[in-house]
Amino acid sequence: MTMITIRRQDRATAVHRFPxxxxxxxxxxxxxxxxxxxxxxxxxEAFATFAAIAAAITRYERVLIVAYDKFHEARVRTALRAAQADDMRVRIVIARSDDVFVRDHGPLTVEGDSGLILEDFAFNGWGRKYPYAHDDALTRTIYAEGALGTTPLESIDFVLEGGSVESDGAGTVLVTARCLLSPARNPKHNVADIEAVLADRLAARRILWLHHGYLAGDDTDGHIDTLARFCDPHTIAYCACPAPDDEHYEELKAMEQELKSLRTASGAPYQLVPLPWPSAKLDAAGERMPATYANFLIINGAVLVPLYDDRHDREAMGVIGTCFPGRDIIGIPSLTLIAQHGSLHCATMQLPHSILA
Structure with missing residues (x-):
């Protein structure tokens, strides 16, 4: 584990917090x-999964949906009605896309001197693994259509995916070295450059690096949101593999030790909450899929938890519920998502207050 404490550099529009x-x-x-x-x-199957996600969200807040074209929009609306989504809380905008994992091609929202700022980092298909031109342009496309209101948008010539950064809202950002230091993303930038970008663009005062932890079937090079998540400024829920014969055991044990060595800004150990470990989920070709309960989504008044038709699903919902007292815990069947190498959190991007007002 490496913990870096840095000072944010001055820039024309100062960013002072990553909510x-x-x-x-x-x-x-x-x-x-x-x-x-x-x-x-x-x-x-994908339509049914996304309709379930959208319907659950509309019980608590709005949902902004990007459809490929008008024909696609009509099919989406039919699926939403079947899932009993609240139509008054749905907005659909048209833009071409390559994939669905908006966590990584959608905007990150930060607080600047004059209010919120939408930051549109470059996206290159998780290190040029997949086509990405439409996804890289998607935020700018829907912004031009007014879908994101009047919040200022800044485009940044630096590859950074939303699933690769976890914020505690108070200046600490948790990341994995395997992902952020991948040469397929920002090959001309060294560690110091990357830390400077996180300080400048995400107001990171402390960067907590994890050098261990991975999921078989994951195409992101170890996004932090598949492995360890802030639940509040003092609590981290994380993947824990209890089976020594599992291929993940050594790496996740090493990650657990790294997490135990981390400290909060006040110097106290984090409260660590191990998440249940689902049994191996295999795709049609017999390859393991990246099933992880860490890929939950926090929304107003609730937490959406990915489920995998696994005996540990109910336990996972209970454990995550202890981390978020007062919020409803809602399970979302997510086997179709992991068959495409992502899960629930990967397929969603929260937009802070006032963006969709």
Whole structure:
């Protein structure tokens, strides 16, 4: 583990805070699956999963949906009605996309001197693994259509995915070295450069680096939101593998030791909450899929938890519920998501207060 304490550099529009996910939201953004890519063979199942996500969100807040075209929009609306989503809390905007994992191509929201700022980092298909041109342009496209209101948008020539950074809302950012230091993302930047970007653009005063932890079937090079999550400024829920014969055991044990060595800004150990470990989930080719309960989504008044038709699903909901007292805990069947190498949190992006007002 490496913990870096840094000072934010001055810039024209100073950023002073990267809000935590549990703070008040105006809505959640979804990029809906379509037939123009990898989701075509499982499109019916994907529509049902996304409709369940959207319907759950509309019980608490708005949902902004990106549809591929007008024909696609009509199908999306039919699915939303079938799932009993609150139509008054749904907005659909048209833009072409390559994939659905909006956590990584959608905007990150920070607080600047004059209010909120939408930050549009570059996206390159998780290190050029997949097509990405439409996804990289998506935030700018929907912003031009007015979908994100009048909040200022800044485009940044630096590859950074939303799933790769976890914020406690008070200046601490948790990341993995495997992802942020991947040469396929920002090959011309060294560690100091990356730390400077996080300080400048996300107001990171402390960067907590994890050098261990991975999930088989994960295409992100170890996004932090698949492994360890802030639940409040003092609590981290994390993946814990109890089976020595599992391929993840050594790496996740090493990650656990790193987490135990971390300290809060006040110098206290974090309260660590191990999450249940689902049994291995295999795709049609027999390859392991990245099932993780850490990929939950926090919204106003609730937490959405990915479920995998696993005997540990109910236990996971209970454990996560202890981390978020006072919030409803809602399970979302997510096997279709992990078959495409992501899960629930990956497929969503929260938008803080006032963005969708």
């Amino acid at each position: 935590a996910e549990w703070e008040p939201q105006s809505g959640v953004m979804l990029t809906w699956p379509h037939a123009h890519g990898d989701w075509a063979p499982v499109l019916d």
